[in-house]
Amino acid sequence: MRLSHSDVMTSELETRRQHIEQKETNMSDEAQTRRDRSIRILKAEKVPFIEHLPLIKTEADSTRRTTEQVANRAMALCIVAVNGEGLKQASSQI
Numbered sequence: 001m002r003l004s005h006s007d008v009m010t011s012e013l014e015t016r017r018q019h020i021e022q023k024e025t026n027m028s029d030e031a032q033t034r035r036d037r038s039i040r041i042l043k044a045e046k047v048p049f050i051e052h053l054p055l056i057k058t059e060a061d062s063t064r065r066t067t068e069q070v071a072n073r074a075m076a077l078c079i080v081a082v083n084g085e086g087l088k089q090a091s092s093q094i
Helices: 005-026 029-044 067-084
Strands: none
Touching: none
């Protein structure tokens, strides 16, 4: 039996949904509280948002970057953006 493209996509979406739900059950109250607070703020400001986005790590579990790491990443992204605009590589080197 051959599966159609929509059957495969439905199966993949269901698998992803289950994965997200399992991760959310393992998240702390801190993560849930933070998301609830963010949603209240977004609603108050009438900012559209996606209700089903997954919870993210707690502050203690997150990776903190140094100022230098953040600056290096910003410079790299700037160079990629400049190159994406079609400027010659020599003019976008720092």
